[in-house]
């Protein structure tokens with residue numbers, strides 16, 4: 015069994031290369047490969063495919079088969095059944111909007127890292143007690159954003175976060191400047207409208223622009 019410490023290391027290695035985690039909602043399977051290629055062209059090689067649409071699991075399997083150089087995570091995983099389904103599809107990490115005992119246990123037992131979503135110190139402490147040190151902060155901007163992350167850096171010195179929810183090109187730099195932010199996540203890099211209209215060049219440009227801030 016892979017220990018939680020090893021899984022934390024895996025996440026750190028992943029996000030030391032790219033500090034951006036685009037959230038992708040897939041409405042058409044035909045969009046998956048051109049979308050992933052557009053993001054890769056813009057320098058973003060780690061993607062989170064959400065289960066918000068019914069195609070999420072198929073999209074993960076397709077990317078794992080066709081784009082092995084990318085790292086593919088599953089998002090919006092709400093329970094153990096979905097956790098097992100994304101693992102079977104080949105997800106290399108799993109992100110959840112909130113944390114339940116069931117999902118925290120999946121993350122302990124499973125082979126890939128789990129990034130549990132938290133919004134409060136108490137939720138963080140539930141994960142912390144089990145050994146979790148990396149969390150998604152959701153919905154980051156609404157619940158306090160940069161100020162909240164600064165406040166968390168006092169009591170939770172070794173916890174690091176992927177703030178998601180309301181992150182944009184405009185506030186990205188402020189998040190990435192914080193020492194307890196390992197990466198930022200969001201949909202602004204690949205907006206639904208651009209995907210629907212297959213405007214891949216514009217998605218590459220958004221990824222590139224975000225990467226410029228991320229690597230600054």
Ligand SMILES: O=C(O)C(=O)C[C@H](O)[C@H](O)COP(=O)(O)O
Nearest residue numbers: 089090111178179180200201202
């Ligand atoms: O679907 C999930 O699993 C979520 O947790 C929600 C997403 O992380 C945010 O909704 C993304 O927020 P935006 O970047 O502001 O669009």
